[in-house]
Amino acid sequence: MKKITFLLGLLITSPFFAQTPCSGGTANGFPCEGYDLQSKFVLAEMGASDGNDSWGWTDPDDGTEYALVGLDNGTAFINISDPINPIYLGKLPTHTNPSIWRDIKVYNNHAFIVSEANGHGLQVFDLTRLRNVASPPETFTEDAHLGVFGSAHNIAINEDSGYAYVVGTDEANGGPLFINIQNPLSPFMIGDYDGSGYTHDAQIIIYDGPDSDYTGKEIFFGSNANEVVIVDVTDKLNPQLISTITYGNTSYTHQGWLTEDRNYLLVGDEIDEQDFGFNTRTIVFDVSDLDNPSFHFDYFSNIASTDHNGYVVGNTFYLASYSGGMRVINISDIANQNMNEIGYFDTYPANNNANYRGSWNVYPFFVSGNIVISGEGGFTLVKESNLGINDNENFNFSMAPNPATENITITSKVAPIQSIEIYSVLGQKVMDKVVPQNVTQTINISTLKTGMYLVTINKNTTLRLVVN
Template sequence: MRTVFILLGLALTLTLTAQVELQEATLLGNWDDPNLVGSSAYDNTYNEVWGLALGGREYAVIGSTAGTHFLDVTFPNDIRQMAFVAGGTSGPSIIHRDYHHYGCYLYAVADEGVNSTLQIIDISTLPDSVTVVYDSGETLQQSHNIFIDSLQAKLYCLAAFGGEAGGSALRIYDISEPTTPVYLAEYSNFGGLSASHVHDAYIHNGLAYLNCGYNGFAMVDFTDPMAPQTLGIMQDYSFSGYNHSGWPSNDGNYYYLGDENHGYPIKVIDVSDPTDMLDIAVLAAPNADLSQTIPHNQIVACNYLYVSYYYDGLMVYDISDPASPVPAYFYDTSDWVFDNNYRGAWGVYPFLPSGNILVSDMQRGLFVLRGPETECYQQAESVINCGIINNTETPTWVNEIGIFPQPASSALHLRLPQNATTTEAQLRLLNLSGQVMHTFNTTSLNAGSTSLDLPNLPNGMYLLDIQAKEWQMTQKVIVQH
């Protein structure tokens, strides 16, 4: 077993208060192509990792200096490359690629290369093949990261370049027609926080958490992307450096914030009141020598926070108490000796139905690890149904549905307008990670008011998902007892 030290308090000098025995995750498989070259900047052959589940099979998507690799990881001891898409630019100049999917399309970008493009790849024919259905630099040439708000059908491009807009801190596209992205707007000022660029973001149903590098952190409501509302900003916090990335807790009350600086721990930020965000704790370092610790990417799935640390590999924290993460599992993907650089684990993806964890290592490729639990992954929204996107016209009265009270305690009421037609619908409450928290009995929605009894849930923000035969909608619900 390996020893880590719990770091408590927010003083500049950390106090080592306890030792925790960690469980080493089980390696199920590794994939690496020795014929690929490393980047000239960091000698990293590989970068971001993403996961797909369709047709009863599981796939890893990993970026390299050459392009995008689609790997069948259904049987991790026999990983096979099923498809490959070359990047617009390839070779040692490429450091960073990024991916997100919307329905049966994977969106791919690179952060370097004069010939780089936005690529949209049809993945519906896996495992046989994939098809590039959009490959253009006309409106977007480069982007450091992307994030897709699938509930709003919006593609957010972060630190973007190309097209008439030139360079953008943050740029938004409408992808209601998935293969025809439409530029909407760009922003660089969020309630007084002026960002030279937005490095990364998490956006769900219009609520955005923006990591703005050395300019700080912002929470913004993009429900109307043409008139966003800044909810709060934070520029002064413990161990503030290059505000790199993060992920909210399932209840939306906390945010796990990583600054990409040597020796800077991940912070737990109380964001329950965006106008008064507070840093309340720091996470245990994966290495006894804090100066060697560099967090890169963070993702929350169920009751765990997954973090890829460059030199130290994967660390999984138990967040059953979201304000006090506890180290639970680890796996070193790299044996690099710390050299004040950037090497080792880059990305992590924990949403596959099997519960297996995907980790990309900059020099050693893809690692498939056994995850800590499987129950909640069966409901992961990352499982792709190629019938999810359709062109059925939503009745205009659907947009007039009201949900009250806000906040709610024991009951929730839906008010439909008088012109609404009677509709059988399935209603679910989801947390902000897409996990189903409660499924209501099939409900007949009629003009007027419909009442729903709420289960006993922790205080926080949830999503009411309404699935009817001809339409679907999702609205935010705040639970406060």
């Protein structure tokens, strides 16, 4: 949600943003801590007046990374294989009219795009077309379109089931529409759920958490403006509400993301900072029992900015926090109600007030460690300071080869390896190994589909893996 937009005049020439380390608390004029500026495109360079969502795609053939950036008038595609010199490949124009709301997700090498523009429906774009762009920037055309709905606020995809969940539409009271995208170029709607009203955003997984009653079920975690809903959507023709979660000082339940162990759900309420005057708040719920979820605690930032979209990678929570930019939060001790900020990159230096200027979204799932920040500032690419070219090596573990097809070998430099878990970028656990306590362990990954995965070692270290 973005209640107010401030349209900037198009710049005749854009400022030059070179790779700049975070030094003395800034990088090329942007406040920062622990994250360096790689590169940036302002909105005018992409022919737009406003920016919004973002996502990413890693080409399974060669590991090339692409940023997908939502704009008021379409979707931009950027090759970031050279993160210091990214290439703006071009734009897929909006299906109907411009809108400040656009959302993008990826499945099976295709982008799926919705917007609140009237009559927009679902655009489908074949991302493999980005491999051979002769004369960038190009104006692209959509490869498929589904028009069973018009406007929509958001789209979430469960890559493990091949279903897209379109939410905030002009159908089903704004509840999720269930779209089969297993053949990306022939999407079709199979059902919907309107039992809890309007859904603003959602995460959907094949459940692999601690509540054994729902193991293997497809579970929908929806942020529904004034509450969180948990719904069993395994049967698309007969979805079942499991439970709802309410909390104090509610203004607008906006978006949530699960921890990788599925014990906790981190939720942002978009308007509470403005309505109640406290600093940026993340509400943490204990969802280890899906039938009886409970409030765990509130985490408050040290600034007052409005929170928007947040995602979990291992023990780190990456939060797009509008005027506060990207905030990076350690959640390794979340069970004991402890979270602490460990870094940030602020794309809106003017202030950290509770408003809608600055960063709309952050995409932290690339294997390279590059992180996309999108919003009013256009496209910004950052990376953790002093992170090596290959972040599959850190102080304690290394992993090779990467990309990989058949096997990976993980080597510990300190403690023995006890467990290895592999997750999809949307948090679905696809492999769980309890291993002999050796310093080297080889894992067969031949059963994994092509794409990007997160490998968590000993419950405390997460590395990124590309499977060819």
